[in-house]
Amino acid sequence: MMRYKIPRGTYDILPKDSAKWQYVQRVFRETAASFGYEEISTPIFEMAELFERSSGESSDVVQKEMYRFEDQKGRVFALRPEGTAPVVRSFVENHLDRQGGRHKYYYIGPMFRYDRPQKGRYRQFYQYGIELIGSNHPFFDAEVIALEMRFLKALGLRKIRLELNSVGCAGCSVDYDKALQDFFRPHLAELCGDCQTRFEQKPRRLLDCKVPSCKAFRAGAPSQLDYLDEPCREHFAQVQSYLDDMSIAYTVNPAIVRGLDYYTNTAFEIIVDDLGAQNSIAGGGRYNGLISAVGGKETPAIGFAGGFERLLLALESENLALIEPQKPLVFLIAMGDAAQKLVLPLLSDLRGRGIYAEYNPEKGSFKAQMKAADAMGAAYAGIIGEDELASGKISLKDLTSGEQSSVDPRDLPHLLLNNCTP
RNA sequence: GUGGGUGUAGUUCAAUGGCAGAGCACCGGAUUGUGGUUCCGGGCGUUGUGGGUUCGAGUCCCAUCAUCCACCCCA
Structure with a gap:
């Protein structure tokens, strides 16, 4: 008799752990509600093209990590690898881009990526996230960050770090990519194979290559922050000012690069140091170009996503959220x-x-x-x-x-x- | 996709190439109405799976699957 096994990289949430999951989800919902966000739920699969367009054809997520499948009529779908594109799709499909105003959404649910499993990384994993669509005001960049920090503090986490960057708008990126190529061109032949393709496709990825020989050429490389145009520079300064006013500590790290193509301006990541290699428990940023890229009216937006598995690991490492099993009276x-x-x-x-x-x-x-x-x-x-x-x-x-x-x-x-x- | 570690009872772990074991947990009992402590009893488990070497494999070799860690990627 064959024994059935759970698919690789997935796991069951057993009753002994369910209370903990319910608890962190409840705290997230309450925090989001206190900031005026409302829940949106979208299907776990979408047209594959939605993700190919939004995340970028060349991104790893699209190239090798997406679960793609055809249905009985040959339509090509994908299990969602991330939550932002579906929310934006729904936003545009329901003509909310024509309605104007600000829209504040949060979501909770499983995402899917065909990755090699390791600590804090699964093929089906659960994310929470928020999206604020309809404003480019830097206050909302700060508000989105504040919401995530409030959530983590409400859970009692202390050992967290906020890293902040601005990747500028599309125009700034072009200038910066050129500057990086100019900088690395003399060493192009000496870079590793991955970096050779990065040089052409995503020059800024040259900055976080882990190969020692590549690291050596990095000293003195131009910083994105020096290639922001005036509006982007001002936007970033204001985001920092708002964070200061809300007493939210951060460090500016020019190496923070969001993995998906749609990010513009503000990018941030929340790090817990003792989680091992997968130490980023949440990340997000502004994506002013995404709504129009998927066919809607040009609309600014910002959001973030966090991973529950890593969050639970972080809670465990600080001995938090210890839930007593229910006992009969x-x-x-x-x-x-x-x-x-x-x-x-x-x-x-x-x-x-x-x-x-x-x-x-x-x-x-x-x-x-x-x-x-x-x-x-x-x-x-x-x-x-x-x-x-x-x-x-x-x-x-x-x-x-x-x-x-x-x-x-x-x-x-x-x-x-x-x-x-x- | 690449590299390394690990797979033995529900669980944590033992077992020079020579009879597969222990703690914990679990179940039952200590004259059928009083728990926790204690004592006694209860274990043939496809040693992850499939091959191979050997008189003999949990142990050595190969493959495969899973898992862990790292690369990579990302939340």
Whole structure:
């Protein structure tokens, strides 16, 4: 008999971990709501072309990491590798670009990339993100960053770093790419193979090559920041000013380059140092050219996305979000058939009032029942046996103190609620 | 896609090429109505899978799959 196995690079979120996932998602939703963002959900697959156009044909995500497939009629789709393009597609498709004004969206859901799995990297992974569409005001660049920082702080994370950069607009990029090519051209023959293609396709990627011999040529390379035109320079200065006013610490790192082609101006990344190689838990930036690139009216926008898996790793490394498993308030024990007839209505009544009550007829002896109550961490044991049947009362034992009292079954819900709610 | 490490019981790990074991967890019991501690009992597991070498393979070799780490990429 063949054993079925979960696909490579995927994982199950088991019940023991679900509370933690629900918790971080709840905090994100609450944080987003407090900034005026509303949830949008899009399909997990889209026309493959949407991602090819938006992320860039030459990007790794499109070239080798996208799950592409044809449906029964030969239409080419892709499992979404990221969340921004679908949101923008929906925005344009619903004619919101014609409506004008600002639109604040957040999303939560799985993304898919055919990558080699490693720590903090999966083939199906869960992202949260926000998109603010309809304004180029630098305040909103800062607001988007502030939202993410607020979220991480609300979770209690302390060891996080914000790195900030501006990649300028399309015009600045052209100038900068030329400057980089001029700078590296004398060493072109000595660069690694990857860098030779980077030289042609994405010169700025020459700056983060890890090959030691390539690193050596990097000293004195021109910085993007020196090639910003006046409006972009001013925009970046204002973003920093707003962050300062909100007391959000950051470091300017000219090496921050977003992986997807659609980013302009502000780019940022949030780093947690002790997560291993995949230490970026969130990243984002402005994408003023994307809406028009997918067929909408020219509209400025900014957003970010964060990864839940890495976020949970970061929480773990700081011993945060330790969630206690749910424990029954009362474990009912019935000895004998007559007692069982009484215990089931009582069980229904308690549960109907929202009290977590357990009962397990599988456990045979009284001792085994008590053990089960203890093993589940129940606060109380409610006992019905011959004595209780005769008296019409049930015995309620406090499993912490060991004290036991005889109570009227009708009073049980109130007693439990009053004793145990803080 | 590239490189390295690791795959043995539910789990954490043992086992010179020679009878596959232990702790924890789990289940049961210690004269059938009182838990936690203690004691006793309960394990044939396709040693990830498929080949090969050998009298004999968990152990050596090859392949494959998975996982971990790194490159790469990115959140």
